[in-house]
Amino acid sequence: MSELPSTRQDLILSWLAESASLSIDELVSRLGVSIMTVHRDLDQLVKAGQVEKVHGGVIRAESRPRNNRAMQRCYLCDSPISERTQVIIQPAQGDPIYACCPHCGLLLLADSIQPISILAKEFIYGRMVNARTAAYLVNSDITLCCQPSYLCFASTQDAIKFQKGFSGQIMTFDEARLALTAEHQCMGDVDHH
Ligand SMILES: [Zn+2]
Ligand SMILES: [Zn+2]
Known part of the structure; x- marks a missing residue:
């Protein structure tokens, strides 16, 4: 052009x-x-x-925040933010909130944050995708961050490809949120790392 x-x-x-x-x-x-x-x-x-x-x-x-992103730590568990699994929650007001992975990102949403956008790094191509429409592979053999592992995929088809090799359960955004909330209610405040 x-x-x-x-x-x-x-x-x-x-x-x-x-x-x-x-x-x-x-x-x-x-x-x-x-x-x-x-x-x-x-x-x-x-x-x-x-x-x-x-x-x-x-x-x-x-x-994105103004400060150095190398200094970013997970808002929930305080681990360093992983480039491969990060989740960025943009609340209606104030600075974005960073989570190390969908596990913490989705748990943060259980609090009363009303986000404008939730972006998650999808696992295959490393793109930031809309976390609400993404698919999640839960408790697969791939653990990059918190446990149980929640991996984000741009589509259910992508998640199915990984499920074949690494097992786990495929969930929608809402299902993954519910599963995490339920898990935390019965296990109390677990140490993720
Ligand atoms: Zn975390
Ligand atoms: Zn994590």
Whole structure:
């Protein structure tokens, strides 16, 4: 395409106003430019403080905290935030809340937080996806963070692929929340780590 860089950057910002995150692949296909060009556009937007790059994609700058993300710890269990499993909850007011994995992220939602968005890192491609529409593989053989392990997948089909190799139970967002709440009621305050 022969669009000027600033037009492309405006487009990226307008898409990000609609969905909280976009993958690099998506931007390449929507804009019809090379990955290098997409990265160059994103780098300029990052410099302007308008977006933040995440692994394989980009998110709106305001959905991340201002401080160094290396310092981020899970709001619930205080473990360091894992790049592969993190969950970001954006409440109606104030700074985003970080959770180490869907286990803690979904438990945090049991409190009276009314989030605007809940993003979770999906396990296969490492994209941030809408946690509410994601699928969860619970108690599989893959434990990256808290136990029982809750892995996030963009779709039920993705979760089924993993379930074949690593067992576990596939749940929707609501089912996973209920399961976690129930587990905590009978086990009390467990130490996740
Ligand atoms: Zn945690
Ligand atoms: Zn965790």
